[in-house]
Amino acid sequence: MVAVRIFVLFAFFAGLTQAISIDNDIVGEPDIECLENEIRVWIKTRKIFAGRIYAKGKAENPDCYKDDFSTERTKKPHYNLRFGMCGMKSLRSVDPRGMYYGITIVVSFHPLLITKVDQAFHVKCFFEEANRGLTAELGVRWVLSSSSHRSLPIGHPRISP
Secondary structure (H helix, E strand, O other), X not given: OHHHHHHHHHHHXXXXXXXXXXXXOEOOOOEEEEOOOEEEEEXXXXXXXXXXXXXXXXXXXXXXXXXXXXXXXXXXXXXXXXXXXXXXXXXXXXXXXXXXXXXXXXXXXXXXXXXXXXXXXXXXXXXXXXXXXOOOOOOOOOOOXXXXXXXXXXXXXXXOO
């Protein structure tokens, strides 16, 4: 009996997701701005975006999603993520010398359901360390050295009677 209810509930939601049609999609690749303290991602959509953008795995954390796009009424929504927040990874690089920051974001066109037009993007920023080489002019000149030598006579051993 419980299995039948679960199946009916599953069939209802499966039919509901098939019935929901999202007439919008992402146009091109996202634009990424690597700012001093955050990554800003701009998404271009064909129509006004009313969904949500969130960090992968952090959809329920209020600091890690943005869903107020219906008030903005824009075709180019943006999402800002501060470095080190929402599972953002950082990696020090030796060659070239600097820091990588990266995170996967999800662009969802429906506030509750996953749709076939939703997409995820892994965004990365690299900050190259400035070359901090030190240059100085050094003067080199020869220093004369002298040696000193002193000889001391070795005394004869004395034998006492």
